[in-house]
Amino acid sequence: xxxxxxxKSEKGRKMQKTEYEKKEQDSLSNSFNNNVQxxxxxxxxxxxxxxxxxxxxGKGKAILVYIEGLANTEEIDDNVLSPLMQxxxxxxxxxxxxxxxxxxxxxxxxxxxxxxxxxxxxGNPVILIDGRATGFSLDLSKWEQRSVEEPSAxxxxxxxxxxxxxxxxxxxxxxRRKIRSPEFKMQAMEVGRYTKTKVIIAxxxxxVNKTLLEEVNNRLKRIDIDGVLESGIIEEFIEDNPYSPFxxxxxxxxxxxxxxxxxxxxxxxxxDGTPFVMIAPTTLYSFFQSNEDYYSRFLIASLIxxxxxxxxxxxxLLPSLYVAVLxxxxxxxxxxxxxxxxxxxxxxxxxxLVEALIMEITFEALREAxxxxxxxxxxxxxxxxxxxxxxxxxxxxxxSAPMVIVVSFTGIASFTIPRYSAAIAIRMLRFPMIFLAGxxxxxxxxxxxxxxxxxxxxxxxxxVPYLSPMAxxxxxxxxxxxxxxxxxxxxxxxxxxxGYNRYRQPPDQKPGPKKGKEK
Amino acid sequence: xxxxxxxxxxxxxxxxxxxxxxxxxxxxWDRTEINDLALVLGTGIDKTDDNKIQLSVQLSIPKAMGxxxxxxxxxxxxxxxxxxxxxxxxxYDAMSRLQEKVSRKIxxxxxxVVIFGEALxxxxxxxxxxxxxxxxxPRLRAYTFVSTGKAIDILEVIPELERSSAEIAxxxxxxxxxxxxxxxxxxxxxNSGADSAALPWLEINPTxxxxxxxxxxxxxxxxxxSINDKxxxxxxxxxxxxxxxxxxxxxxxTKGSISFNLLRSKTKLVPKIVDGKWxxxxxxxxxxxxxxxxxxxNLMDPKIVKDLEKQLAQRINQRIRMTLNLVxxxxxxxxxxxxxxxxxxxxxEWEKVKGHWxxxxxxxxxxxxxxxxxxxPGMSTEPQGIPKNExxx
Numbered sequence: 037x038x039x040x041x042x043x044k045s046e047k048g049r050k051m052q053k054t055e056y057e058k059k060e061q062d063s064l065s066n067s068f069n070n071n072v073q074x075x076x077x078x079x080x081x082x083x084x085x086x087x088x089x090x091x092x093x094g095k096g097k098a099i100l101v102y103i104e105g106l107a108n109t110e111e112i113d114d115n116v117l118s119p120l121m122q123x124x125x126x127x128x129x130x131x132x133x134x135x136x137x138x139x140x141x142x143x144x145x146x147x148x149x150x151x152x153x154x155x156x157x158x159g160n161p162v163i164l165i166d167g168r169a170t171g172f173s174l175d176l177s178k179w180e181q182r183s184v185e186e187p188s189a190x191x192x193x194x195x196x197x198x199x200x201x202x203x204x205x206x207x208x209x210x211x212r213r214k215i216r217s218p219e220f221k222m223q224a225m226e227v228g229r230y231t232k233t234k235v236i237i238a239x240x241x242x243x244v245n246k247t248l249l250e251e252v253n254n255r256l257k258r259i260d261i262d263g264v265l266e267s268g269i270i271e272e273f274i275e276d277n278p279y280s281p282f283x284x285x286x287x288x289x290x291x292x293x294x295x296x297x298x299x300x301x302x303x304x305x306x307x308d309g310t311p312f313v314m315i316a317p318t319t320l321y322s323f324f325q326s327n328e329d330y331y332s333r334f335l336i337a338s339l340i341x342x343x344x345x346x347x348x349x350x351x352x353l354l355p356s357l358y359v360a361v362l363x364x365x366x367x368x369x370x371x372x373x374x375x376x377x378x379x380x381x382x383x384x385x386x387x388x389l390v391e392a393l394i395m396e397i398t399f400e401a402l403r404e405a406x407x408x409x410x411x412x413x414x415x416x417x418x419x420x421x422x423x424x425x426x427x428x429x430x431x432x433x434x435x436s437a438p439m440v441i442v443v444s445f446t447g448i449a450s451f452t453i454p455r456y457s458a459a460i461a462i463r464m465l466r467f468p469m470i471f472l473a474g475x476x477x478x479x480x481x482x483x484x485x486x487x488x489x490x491x492x493x494x495x496x497x498x499x500v501p502y503l504s505p506m507a508x509x510x511x512x513x514x515x516x517x518x519x520x521x522x523x524x525x526x527x528x529x530x531x532x533x534x535g536y537n538r539y540r541q542p543p544d545q546k547p548g549p550k551k552g553k554e555k
Numbered sequence: 556x557x558x559x560x561x562x563x564x565x566x567x568x569x570x571x572x573x574x575x576x577x578x579x580x581x582x583x584w585d586r587t588e589i590n591d592l593a594l595v596l597g598t599g600i601d602k603t604d605d606n607k608i609q610l611s612v613q614l615s616i617p618k619a620m621g622x623x624x625x626x627x628x629x630x631x632x633x634x635x636x637x638x639x640x641x642x643x644x645x646x647y648d649a650m651s652r653l654q655e656k657v658s659r660k661i662x663x664x665x666x667x668v669v670i671f672g673e674a675l676x677x678x679x680x681x682x683x684x685x686x687x688x689x690x691x692x693p694r695l696r697a698y699t700f701v702s703t704g705k706a707i708d709i710l711e712v713i714p715e716l717e718r719s720s721a722e723i724a725x726x727x728x729x730x731x732x733x734x735x736x737x738x739x740x741x742x743x744x745x746n747s748g749a750d751s752a753a754l755p756w757l758e759i760n761p762t763x764x765x766x767x768x769x770x771x772x773x774x775x776x777x778x779x780x781s782i783n784d785k786x787x788x789x790x791x792x793x794x795x796x797x798x799x800x801x802x803x804x805x806x807x808x809t810k811g812s813i814s815f816n817l818l819r820s821k822t823k824l825v826p827k828i829v830d831g832k833w834x835x836x837x838x839x840x841x842x843x844x845x846x847x848x849x850x851x852x853n854l855m856d857p858k859i860v861k862d863l864e865k866q867l868a869q870r871i872n873q874r875i876r877m878t879l880n881l882v883x884x885x886x887x888x889x890x891x892x893x894x895x896x897x898x899x900x901x902x903x904e905w906e907k908v909k910g911h912w913x914x915x916x917x918x919x920x921x922x923x924x925x926x927x928x929x930x931x932p933g934m935s936t937e938p939q940g941i942p943k944n945e946x947x948x
Contacts (some may be wrong), residue, residue, distance in 0.1 A: 374594065377589060
């Protein structure tokens with residue numbers, strides 16, 4: 037049976053080329069009618085593709101092809117059709133005509149049908165002219181797009197409020213506005229057989245590790261898929277360990293986060309059609325760092341980091357610790373506390389393990405429901421949820437009050453993790469930990485922690501150890517992990533990504549009166 | 556390729572299988588829900604007439620004890636604790652009998668107080684203390700007491716302020732007004748060469764409830780006698796166990812008295828053997844605050860303070876002498892830790908007298924070298940409530 041399933045997957049490897057792809061391979065011919073017919077065949081049954089035949093200067097046959105809604109028809113009328121169609125225009129060679137008459141900044145000559153299709157599909161109108169084996173595309177695309185807004189998943193109190201949008205051009209321009217140096221490079225490629233999604237690999241030349249860049253390129257090139265609708269699809273193709281619960285690529289909606297990572301020598305992968313860009317390589321600690329850490333004052337940022345580390349541990353362990361102590365290690369709690377807990381558990385029919393699981397699942401259900409529901413219903417859910425898992429469950433004697441406190445604290449703790457993908461990983465690991473605690477007590481929790489740590493030690497993100505700079509230890513990297521050192525002392529870039537160009541800035545920039553004698 | 560795929564698959568299957576096998580492991584065997592436990596708050600051990608052990612435990616009733624009652628349960632309904640008793644030849648034997656009467660598993664992890672009945676203490680406590688050192692559940696940090704009469708009577712007291720009488724005993728021991736001895740301390744005392752122990756003496760006062768009143772003195776593991784509250788103070792000074800003390804002196808040459816509150820005190824026992832004569836020098840340094848002064852003395856005057864310091868030191872000396880007279884000379888029991896001190900400093904000489912320490916001990920000459928410092932005169936400078944001209948300078 038196994039063998040059969042293996043064969044099946046083997047079949048899927050040989051994907052046949054579509055009829056269209058074969059046609060697109062051809063180059064344009066000298067016959068105008070043939071060319072037009074071919075294009076019409078390719079765009080058969082595409083009601084949104086407009087074929088507009090016209091005569092150049094009343095003589096030369098030509099046709100304009102564009103997609104409704106993607107091309108800027110006003111501009112086409114004003115700058116292309118009207119100057120070309122005027123009878124007074126001398127019918128020259130089309131190339132000179134283009135130079136003289138057409139006021140469009142970017143014009144490309146196209147030799148094959150696939151070029152034509154590419155250009156049409158991104159919204160650029162294409163002109164085919166009688167007697168020429170090439171077409172011309174005019175950069176006159178325009179489509180509806182969302183305006184730049186503050187990303188709702190990554191709110192800040194201090195920091196830029198703009199976020200990426202679904203249009204790649206706008207996103208890359210936002211990055212370019214942040215990093216103006218020509219050393220900021222962007223390589224474009226296409227992924228997706230049908231969607232032909234544009235993907236940009238952005239990096240800082242001179243800072244980035246060349247082999248890393250090569251690796252990112254290779255992994256992206258390997259992808260052969262019919263469509264890319266979000267960067268998450270690409271993420272699953274290029275991450276190092278697909279079975280790990282931990283995310284190995286950082287995603288962000290914020291240009292400032294992307295820019296900061298570029299300057300640390302990381303590579304940013306931008307995908308058209310989604311505001312989420314991916315950053316590689318990533319370490320575990322970057323998931324617990326908010327961009328605001330770097331904008332607020334360093335003392336507070338360091339303290340908040342520690343608070344976050346504590347809460348990360350809490351959100352992973354608190355329910356399991358509670359279960360373990362309550363079922364195996366009752367002597368660990370102070371007497372008065374254990375009596376209060378015992379009193380609240382008097383009427384509870386379930387063992388602590390089951391109680392914890394019920395509460396955690398209810399909490400996760402509420403969270404999920406609140407996430408997906410329309411905003412108008414969301415408040416109703418939260419009211420019902422608070423009543424169900426709070427008051428009523430306790431009063432009915434189904435759940436004990438301390439468990440409600442534990443679960444709600446855990447919930448709050450997990451929400452303090454700045455990156456949602458890491459928060460959800462930790463939330464997921466909470467359940468096996470509760471099971472271990474309920475069966476093996478603190479010993480089980482220790483086993484779980486050891487397993488997680490061993491797994492984290494083996495993880496790599498694009499060759500960079502996931503726990504760096506903690507393991508392997510890199511002392512100067514600690515400045516940005518244990519604390520957030522003040523900017524003037526953050527001299528070096530991260531060891532693994534910025535090794536080529538180590539120093540960010542010259543030393544001795546600490547503000548204050550100058551040391552030594554003034555000249 | 557196929558091979559690799561196979562290996563991966565079998566690995567995954569193996570992992571899943573192993574996870575299932577884990578459920579068969581006996582990890583859960585000592586899992587107990589907290590509402591299946593009966594928490595022991597205090598233990599009493601008495602001797603029965605037929606030389607058996609009567610074990611009494613004070614169990615908490617969480618329903619009545621736990622903070623806020625759920626639903627309609629009115630606060631203060633019913634007793635917060637119950638006392639159960641059983642007899643047996645050993646403690647554990649008695650406990651298993653006890654378990655027959657209690658619907659929940661008796662849990663010793665929160666036992667904070669062990670009380671020995673007077674009769675049992677006189678008979679010897681060694682074989683009963685073993686349980687508390689050997690069984691994994693009871694804590695070595697539980698406080699031990701000897702009670703007047705039967706220990707079970709103490710457990711049955713229903714207190715007014717605290718939630719259980721065991722808690723009162725524990726808090727009293729915590730204050731360290733009298734002796735406070737944990738199971739661990741007791742074991743150490745019994746193991747030391749001095750072969751003696753001292754436990755706080757707990758008694759029930761019909762009007763005031765529980766009270767630590769003096770100290771029970773043990774020779775080997777048998778109680779030989781008790782000393783009262785006042786003498787206990789002297790014992791504490793010598794054992795360097797004084798933490799909360801009020802010393803009131805009546806200064807010479809004037810009417811009234813001054814009370815001092817102890818800030819900190821340090822006692823150092825310095826053993827000496829000079830020409831075959833065994834000596835013990837107790838160096839005591841105390842620091843005190845004046846908290847009440849009903850004399851006409853002006854405490855701001857350094858001369859007066861110097862004088863008072865001397866009187867204070869003398870007062871402490873007196874106390875210690877009183878205790879020494881009774882315990883060292885009459886009872887001949889070394890509860891002060893002299894034996895340990897000599898053992899450390901003169902191990903060779905100690906080896907010789909080890910066998911007959913109880914005869915050697917009363918012969919030791921004790922010198923008390925106490926120094927008192929009055930650190931602060933309190934919040935007011937001159938004596939309050941008397942005219943200025945009557946203040947003594």
